[in-house]
Amino acid sequence: MRKHFNRRAFIKNSSLGAMATPFLFHNKEDNDEQKSGIPVKMSYKTLGRTGFQVSDIAIGAPPSEAVLKAALKSGMNYIDTAEQYGNGNNEKLIGKVIKDFDRKKIFISTKIYEEGKYKSQQDVVERVRKAVERLQSDYVDCVMLHSAENTRILKDEAFHGAMDQLKAEGKVKYVGVSCHGSTWYLPPEEDLETVLLNAVGDGRFDVFLMTYNFVNQEKAERVLRACAEKKVGTTIMKSNPMITFKAVEGLITKMEEEKGKPVNDTLMAWRDRLQDKSNQAKDYFGKYGIADDEHLVDAAIQFVISNPDAHSVCLPFKNISDIERWIHLSGKTLKKEQASLLDFYRKQFGELNCHFGCRECATACPHNVQVSTIMRYNYYFQNKGQEKYAMEKYAALEGNKADVCRDCPGYCEDACPHGVLARHMLSMAHENLSTDCSLNLL
Template sequence: MDKKTEDQIKSQGRRDFFKIGGGLLTGSLATNFLGAQNSVSKDKASDEKKIIRYKKLGRTGFKASDIGMGTTRFKHPNIARFAYDHGINYFDTAEGYHNGEAEKNLGKALKHMDRNKVFITTKVHIDENDSKEKIIQKFNACQKRLDTEYIDALYMHGVNRVDFLDHQGFHAATKKLRQEERLKFIGLSCHGPHNEKQDSMEDVLCAAAEDGRFDLMLLVYNFMNSKAGDRIIKACKENNVGTTAMKTSPGVLNFEPVDPDNLTKSQEKIVERLQNIKGYSRRRAIRSMQSTLEDKSELKKIKKFAKKYELQSELEFYKTSIKWVISNPDLHSACISFNNFEQLNALLPLSGTELSYLEKRSLEEYNSIFNSEYCRHGCQECLSRCSNNVPVNRIMRYAYYFQCQHREKDSMRKYYKLENNAEYCTNCEAPCVEACPYDLNVPVNLLKAHDLLSLT
């Protein structure tokens, strides 16, 4: 074996090893592996890779695939076509995903589908004073981009106050759109409050389930963050409301281990930015990124866990966390953000499956090891303790977008727009720590998030 080949093998071995580690904790487990390629040809998917379980979406009566397609990272219509050909019939999008491009791509894919056999939901942000006309305008723009005669459901995007459920403009607009048969159902999504004056995800969505006007909910739900979700799902079941889950795998702010000789695509992007914007040499840019992203003690814990459960890749664990979500009989569909064929090929066979005993054990153990490292999406427990009004949960969610969904630019842009960011934590005595029921070291996690989200 020549020296070059030997080096390549060593380097690959090192990388596979790290992949197990980094992925497991970050929840980007799957995204590193899955985001790697986008070139698997259509005929590589066998017929076994098909959806086999469909559940009735509450009072809509539509039978939705237990794995649905989210479009936050969706950039090509062929992905949705492929999903449809393999049985996915629930597609979730929003006006804001890629500035409307996700809707446009879904619209193109729709031409390939039997429109009556798929369920399309889109979401719009509603401002407090939006009139009926304004909301109809927003809907019209969505409908145009989706290029479809009707939309199955319109969601209010990211509602964080119970009083929004009575939004006059929204109800007047959707009533008219339903009369015109351009809209069938309404729903809402929620990520939890941004400040202490807003309401929790549980309060908003349980109130919406009982309200009687909303047909569908999109909620945060995964094996480490299920308490509020379980209550919401119960309320929805009692009121015959359809439920779909997002953030189905917990993302823990951590790191994507850096092998300077084999940077991942997203690491390359960060290095480029540091070179362009800060004028660093490549070496310095890599070092700077490394110090931000890596945490050796975490890596040790991950390695131990992966060894115990004989996990060969991050993907295995990611699949287990999705299985946990879809095996809840009262939840109707898991909204997975697919952006390539490999993801679809890997996750489609999960449809209809249940967790094995060992898989359940692995999730329980993961939960206990990493309990104090995952800031629960939708949680607001520590918000009232911060006199600087730092939106803890929101910042941690942006870090999740960066690491787990590889939405680097988008998450940095969102972070940049925040009025109060994690810089406040530098010289703070951190009263928020006492308020966290999961014992998170809040300032440390926030400062890591700050480094990550302000790399440029």
């Protein structure tokens, strides 16, 4: 096994202001590995107190048997799934594939969700037993409390009672939690950092699945440091920014289409501003030989892999090409030129990226709009290509939708310490996620 991550090197390379020089983003070794189709050697990290050696790249909700097989053959050995994914069908797919592999070398994490409070210990026990059956295994490595929205649910005795029982039976090895932050209209009002630091303090959670990326750094890094101190294993989701360069171009095009309609000065001013930034991005790309968004996404993933406290990053492989593309990032650290690209992106387009799990503008909104949750659904729509899923989630969202943002002066933007253009972005999210409106920001 290869790997040795150095915290000092990570901080040095990921710090703001790293100097850019003309470069090729992948070195010759990387290119040769990719051309040959031979997988590079996978690197592994210790998943906290579980002691399990997990690949630094994980398989998030495998989309097909072929993709999962290829990922496992390449050396990836952490699989993230959930009872909710395909209503148990994702677990079934995993069960079919892992029969042909050494089960002991694979770490499977599944999740069960219950809003507010789990029904009963027996209900949780039955659901996990069914998950284990679907996985065609004798046990599941980790069961996570899915999408913990507040610290209250971390203490849910039905869930913990079931975990104790299932661990005693040998059906479950470890307990975990995943978190996107709070649902705003339901008290208590707690963000991702509050929930997860409490989960560290609780002591019963061995593994976290949490959001972390280069735009949304500080809070997640405080959680990661606390996890390192208490030997909690960490797996990362949403390592990419919400809006890629290509998405910015798409946004500008959409705004152009509004031109003939009754004049919307705010929209046009925003379009001009984005066009300027986009032109600067093209100049930057030209100067440094960057062809497309792939460099940004790769750098974003590399940023997470480079952090020694982030043990495995779950990637949404859609096909085998995605595996071939990303596997070369395993075991590598962020290069200076990649850090420069991320810094450039942050400065140019940070205002388009709401922070996952954040709720700092919550009290400013008179309509209790769930800003970061709606932005997350739009991320599923725009970045992950999960349009149908994102629209269903949005349709099912309780409380006000982002259509109310059109007639609002944007109190959330004034309250946002990160300078996010939330009103505009929410209007765009509503445009994407619903079927009943056009982009009309005033």
